[in-house]
Amino acid sequence: MKKLFYFFLLFGVNGNLLVPQLYAQTYKFDFGKGKTGKGYNKVLPETVYNPQTGYGIDLGTTVMSNTSVGKAAPTDGFLTSDQPFYFSVKLPEGNYDVKVWTGDDRGTADIAVRAENRRMFVNRLQTKKGQHKLIEFTVNIRDSLIAGTNKKIRLKPREYAYLHWDDKLTLEFNSTSPKVNAIEITPNKKAVSVFLAGNSTVVDGASEPYSAWGQMFPYFFQPGKVAIVNLAESGETLSSFIGARRFEKLLSLMKPGDYAFVEFGHNDQKQKGQGIGAFTSYKKDLEYFIDAVKKKGGIPVVVTSVQRRRFDSSGRIVETLGDYPAAGRLTAKEKGVALIDLNALSKTMFEAMGEQGSLLAFAHFPAGAFPNRKEAIADNTHFRPFGAYEVAKLILSGVRKSVPGLAQFIKPGEPVFDPARPDAYSSFYWPQSPGKDATKPDGN
Structure with missing residues (x-):
């Protein structure tokens, strides 16, 4: 029997x-x-x-x-x-x-x-x-x-x-x-897991044409050594990421020596109410995130908010994220944890691309380019695959500078990326995936 x-x-x-x-x-x-x-x-x-x-x-x-x-x-x-x-x-x-x-x-x-x-x-x-x-x-x-x-x-x-x-x-x-x-x-039980907590600028975008840096990030690491665990979702704030149990899921999977990258701000800045703000509620949640990761034996990494595509008349990026990048920098310093200043890095890169050149990094497409979107797409927050890939390279630059324990697992021969010298759009190869849904991601 x-x-x-x-x-x-x-x-x-x-x-x-x-x-x-x-x-x-x-x-x-x-x-x-x-x-x-x-x-x-x-x-x-x-x-x-x-x-x-x-x-x-x-x-x-x-x-x-x-x-x-x-x-x-x-x-x-x-x-x-x-x-x-x-x-x-x-x-x-x-x-x-x-x-x-x-x-x-x-x-x-x-x-x-x-x-x-x-x-x-x-x-x-x-x-x-x-x-x-x-x-x-x-x-x-x-x-x-x-x-x-x-x-x-x-x-x-x-x-x-x-x-x-x-x-x-x-x-x-x-x-x-x-x-x-x-x-x-x-199965690999020993690989270092790198958890990503974030919004639509980080998420694994499901369909063309939208992409984010988190789904490009796995490309850069040695096989067998690192697994990228991207728990980001469009439209999330740090508080909603915690409230939806995404953070609880992250902690349940984390083992000592794993990393947790946290990048929010775009949607958080739209939250209103008493006690809500970059240096109040957001900073408190960021401190909670850091403390909980440390308690699990993990290594928190604060990532400041990536810039939106908005230029002034002199070709400089206009700061649109309020105090949230500054709150991230301050919290990382006070808590003694690694900081990747993506806000500063992306400012340098987008200005190097220029107002016209940066259109190819973001989701800008003519009317009728995608089946379910008759009107033109002009999105200055969310990336197309090339932009997501370039932003992932910025994150990698931050890893080399501020997260040496993880930097040792970058693929041998991967060149050091200079934000002031971004890649040419023509150098990036991306045949589109079958799924095409031009519905705008949540958040902005």
Whole structure:
């Protein structure tokens, strides 16, 4: 009877595998025609995700298989598409090391890799005919439950459609010729988690064209060493982040030596009432955030509010965030914690871009550029992917200067970024993800 119970647990009443390698440390998938690598699950175009099998091509996307077999499993075959496609695996909450083999024994390949809500891990990788390359990164997946309690984060209605609150890891393969040979996914209990608390300037933006620096940040760190856990959400203030139990979720996941970056101010400055203000309620909440992170053995990092795009007649950025950046600087100093002065760094960068050049960093698009938005988009708070990437580089500059413990995990060879010399827009490669929703994010 006991053996029969475990058979049904693993395979279900129809003999189908419910969750791939349920008790295995590594989940392995071999894509396309050819021999199946030892210990791998074969993935073909008809392998469509469903909760019972626990893995497959997902979100209505379709793929094609290789037509001729290559040299050796698991890279002898691949799946590809002329459109971006998704692959999902049902997994419990946690950090995971992911390996993706790409390439073609008989042709070239060109791939971009993202995870969950468009988190960037590879912006472009090209392989020559007969060449294969291994992509490695570490990703966090999570749900809305708060461990050890019967409570959940108070999600906003739109968040229920987000890819980062479900029970699976979803990978996006993009670019002109994405060819996936094989994937391995291994739990990572030792990686340093870097938690991000913030608003729409930090969030993992779900759909094109809006992006924020938090979803670009994972790209810059060594695989196996760091996992970025972005709990930011559009429209949040520091007080609402705490009130919606997002901070409680953060603390429930934190282990000693992890980091917690906190950037608010844009929406906080609109709060009204007695005792509400940068040096009163906001500073008090920031002190509470810092103290609670320290109590868990974590390392708090205060990030001042990124600038909005508003220029004066002389081409200088107009300060629009009131006393909130100053309150952040003062609190970090008084509490003796690291400060990344994003407010100052972004002022330098946006002025270097100029009033016209900075349009390409923010969400400015002509009428009809996106299906659900007939009118033009002229948003001077929220970023397009290029702007989000550049702001992430500013944060990385702050890490190098003020957070040496984390700076040691930046990818080798990543150049030092000078805010006064931002990248050219033409240098950034970002093929759009399938999801396009030009609804303006909450907050401003």
